[in-house]
Amino acid sequence: MTALKFLLVIVISYFLGSIPNGVIVSKLAGKGDIRQWGSGKIGATNVLRTVGKKAAFLVLLLDMSKGALSVFIAGLIMQDDFVVVGNTSVWLLNTARCAAAIVAIVGHNWPVFLGFRGGRGVSTYMGGLAALNPIPAAFAGGVFIIGAGVTRYASFASIAGIVSSAAILIPLTIFGGFPVEYLFYTLISGTVIIYMHRDNIQRLLAGTERKLGEKAEAAGARDSRERTR
Numbered sequence: 001m002t003a004l005k006f007l008l009v010i011v012i013s014y015f016l017g018s019i020p021n022g023v024i025v026s027k028l029a030g031k032g033d034i035r036q037w038g039s040g041k042i043g044a045t046n047v048l049r050t051v052g053k054k055a056a057f058l059v060l061l062l063d064m065s066k067g068a069l070s071v072f073i074a075g076l077i078m079q080d081d082f083v084v085v086g087n088t089s090v091w092l093l094n095t096a097r098c099a100a101a102i103v104a105i106v107g108h109n110w111p112v113f114l115g116f117r118g119g120r121g122v123s124t125y126m127g128g129l130a131a132l133n134p135i136p137a138a139f140a141g142g143v144f145i146i147g148a149g150v151t152r153y154a155s156f157a158s159i160a161g162i163v164s165s166a167a168i169l170i171p172l173t174i175f176g177g178f179p180v181e182y183l184f185y186t187l188i189s190g191t192v193i194i195y196m197h198r199d200n201i202q203r204l205l206a207g208t209e210r211k212l213g214e215k216a217e218a219a220g221a222r223d224s225r226e227r228t229r
Helices: 004-018 019-029 044-051 054-077 093-109 122-132 134-151 154-174 178-194 198-206 221-228
Strands: 080-083 090-093
Touching: 004 054, 004 093, 019 044, 019 054, 044 054, 054 093, 054 122, 080 134, 090 122, 122 134, 122 154, 122 178, 134 154, 154 178, 154 198, 178 198
Parallel strands: none
Antiparallel strands: 080 090
């Protein structure tokens, strides 16, 4: 029964994460498929460049809610479940909540509804982290805001926020008694998200990364032009 409930958590989290808020909002705003513009991703940053601030803020909230709701639903389903290891009962609540948040990111990045072509997972990650514990989420959010404000690079700020959330959780886990599952969440999810930013990292190093405030071009147009320089 416990295994079936855990599987239910995984399935719900994946499909919840797969909801393409960026595509839905951009189409309702009359801008068509967001994947045809800018980076081709479905997250708030590309919506900001293509549709505008209000739409981007809405997508940000909706994508964060995917991670947060996955954690909340996992808690409701798995709140009383445990496994016995030797003479010890191991509660599965934190494991299930963290697994749900990770799978929601997987759903966002590789959504079944869009042929497994989605976003990078930053907003969904932050929503999941905030639902697990608001302290590292607030710290990471602060780093993101400062990074974005100083550099004007959303990708750099996102990576800095992800890394900072893992960095702050190390002492909080060792000295503050935070569940180790939270640290595993940041390490696993952070690795996935940084991998999804590999093209941004290349452009940052080359000095060709798009800054906040730049309008989006047709997807791939800028990169194609840069390759011909």
